[in-house]
Amino acid sequence: MKINPFIFSFLLGSLNFIPIVKSSSFHPSQIPINAGASAKNPHSQFTDPKSKLVNLHQDLIFIESITGNEYEIGQYLYSYLSSRNFTVETQYVSSTKLLHDVDDIDDKPRLNIFAYKGAKRSTRLLITTHMDTVGPYIPYSRSSNGEGNEICGRGSTDAKGCMASQIMAVEELMAEKSIHEGDIGLLFVVGEETNGASMERASEIFQQDGLEFEAVIFGEPSEHKLVIGxxxxxxxxxxxxxxxxxxxxxxxxxxxxxxxxxxxxxxxxxxxxxxxxxxxxxxxxxxxxxxxxxxxxxxxxxxxxxxxxxxxxxxxxxxxxxxxxxxxxxxxxxxxxxxxxxxxxxxxxxxxxxxxxx
Missing domain, CATH: 3.30.70.360 (Alpha-Beta Plaits)
Known part of the structure; x- marks a missing residue:
């Protein structure tokens, strides 16, 4: 598959947008360390040149989204993208109860988010990553080493750094009129950290609806290298x-x-x-x-x-x-x-x- 110059420039821009982040190591527990910490973001706006990216990244980390509990971050993404004139669709994957098999748990739908500009659903490029994280939830923090350039928190790298970078890169390219309707679609899925059923669900919907993409870019931590396997x-x-x-x-x-x-x-x-x-x-x-x-x-x-x-x-x-x-x-x-x-x-x-x- 040949990548044309439009996609090539997007790749470079997306890689450069990724902030310096430090993600905590995996822990098997799925219990939040501080369940209330994701309720709101108390930090003020940063003043660095990439403050829009940093603030979006921060907002995403403040929302606890351990696998099975992706409803809130899905709602955030739906509102965020809708407010920026994207056409936003949801793809039903499962309910919370189906995942946990617990009677007293809140039964909220687990939804993929699919967004694009205008009415053309089958875009030249699809960029995607996942909303969910492993547990436990670790709140957002930023280093106080004098530079403030190290960001910590669950999902800061995998994959909310990717998600924020992808969204902001698309916004910037659209503002510059470098891309247009039909060029790029965004897909954010749930449940990647477990069985990947949400991506299978997205593929099923795309096939049923006859949607085809020239190329797909998956956002995952890869030391800023393009991974082709x-x-x-x-x-x-x-x-x-x-x-x-x-x-x-x-x-x-x-x-x-x-x-x-x-x-x-x-x-x-x-x-x-x-x-x-x-x-x-x-x-x-x-x-x-x-x-x-x-x-x-x-x-x-x-x-x-x-x-x-x-x-x-x-x-x-x-x-x-x-x-x-x-x-x-x-x-x-x-x-x-x-x-x-x-x-x-x-x-x-x-x-x-x-x-x-x-």
Missing amino acids: HKGALAYEIIAHGKDAHSSYPELRINAISILIKILTAIDEMKLPGSDKLGETTTSIGLIEGGVAMDVIPAKASATVLTRLAAGTPEEVIKRIEAIIANLGFDEGRVEVKFGHQFAPVDCDIDIDDMYVA
């Missing part, structure tokens, strides 16, 4: 079943945690193919659960694992995992594996002359 993924849960007993009667028990440790050790040492473009295939054991007390032999233990594929297919990895477990020789029924979200590596069809890509 994406690792695949395979998520799975390993469940070990044992037999509980008091620890003083070891002859009566089968320790589920011991079974799980042997499996995870083998999985952690599993060698899978990589690629020159995407690097190594990696496996991360993200969550382990099991046991009820120190002196009770656990009857059940589980672990959730994510393998990021630089080469090959999820089906090939599944066969490797099943073979590893079979070779460990556990009795039938002792080990259960549930395979979840999965997709193969993506090699983008793109050709950009005289520009460094990663």
Whole structure:
């Protein structure tokens, strides 16, 4: 795919717009640290040359949008873009209750936001990123090192820095009359940090409506490099079943945690193919659960694992995992594996002359 000069100039502008941000490390908890902090933005307007970008970025961070709780930021984006004369559509993905399966939770719709100028929905370029973040929520802050150029807060980089930069770049290009109706569409999705169903929903709607785009740019932290590939993924849960007993009667028990440790050790040492473009295939054991007390032999233990594929297919990895477990020789029924979200590596069809890509 050839990128014309219009899109090329947009790419450069968008990269230069990204503020200096520092995003906090991942934490598995989905409980906000300070749930009230996203209610309003108490800061005054900044006076630096890019204050419009900084203020938009700040507003987005002040809205807590942990996966499943994207309603408020979706409403903000709808209002913001509508007030700037974009045509704004919403794409229903799911309700909050469907995601959490909790009776007393507020049942608010989870919506993608699709915006464009005028009436032409099928634009030459679609730029997109996601509204949701991992937890816990961390409020906005700005460094006091004398320069104030380091911004912290959940989503400051991934992906609210991208979102603010994309919106502001489009606004600036439109103000300069460098782009017009039918040139650019904006798509902001929910649920990217979990299963990506919202992007699948957007693709489904676009296909149903016959919408086509010459190119798509995804906003993700990439050290300001243009990335033309994406690792695949395979998520799975390993469940070990044992037999509980008091620890003083070891002859009566089968320790589920011991079974799980042997499996995870083998999985952690599993060698899978990589690629020159995407690097190594990696496996991360993200969550382990099991046991009820120190002196009770656990009857059940589980672990959730994510393998990021630089080469090959999820089906090939599944066969490797099943073979590893079979070779460990556990009795039938002792080990259960549930395979979840999965997709193969993506090699983008793109050709950009005289520009460094990663």
